[in-house]
Amino acid sequence: MEPTLITYLLYVLISVALTVWVGRTLHKNGRAFLIDVFADRADLADSVNHLLVVGFYLVNFGYMSLALKLATVVTTATTAVEALSYKVGLVLVVLGGMHFFNLFVFSRIRRHKVVYDAPRPVAPDMMLPPLPAAGPRAG
């Protein structure tokens, strides 16, 4: 096999392994977050979690395959390692970016719920016996 093809194969192997590892981590640890957000709906949490991970895989595998082609000709083991390292580095950076983006999405979803569920943020200035409802018309 020519060196370029070996480099490509190694690149695909490493990138797929990394993507699957990050995707599984996200899937496993994102679930707890989402279960908290969709309090009584574990099915909904699992569904959102799954959809997020599918998007994550699509973006990463898409990028991986777009970035496959080497600009230089690989002849020696040294150039192969250099080329491989460069490509895998790019994949890692994209994975990192996507990972933080996912965390951002999770925390946004959660913050939204925290705000929505918040009780009155200030203490009353005084307490009266519970009032009868006022008339239906605004004055």
Place this chain on the structure above:
Amino acid sequence: MNAVEPRDLSLVVWFDGDCGFCRRVASWLQTQETLVPVQLVAAQRARDAGCPIDLASLLAQLTVTASDGAVYRGTNAWIVVLWALRSYRALALRFATPRWRPWAERLFGAIAGIASWTKRRAAR
């Protein structure tokens, strides 16, 4: 609704019905989507509506009463009203933090100033 607040919680905002600016703010409030029912009643009608707080003190500061008996005055009242609005709940939570509270006092103090100024001007 949430588990912490009473399920049937509702608010009454006692605004100054003799103040055009206050009526304008009240009608804006009525266009907002609320998370908790908010009723706007002119303070001048408070006695008929069964509110035990006297008119003078209702007019002195914006007052909000909750169905569970809590009474909020001034800045607290503004924060509770914002809290009841879907689009402004996040802002209300921020205004209630120690860091933002002084700015809330200033802002709502200024709004109260505008209200009393327009009222005095109209009375002249």
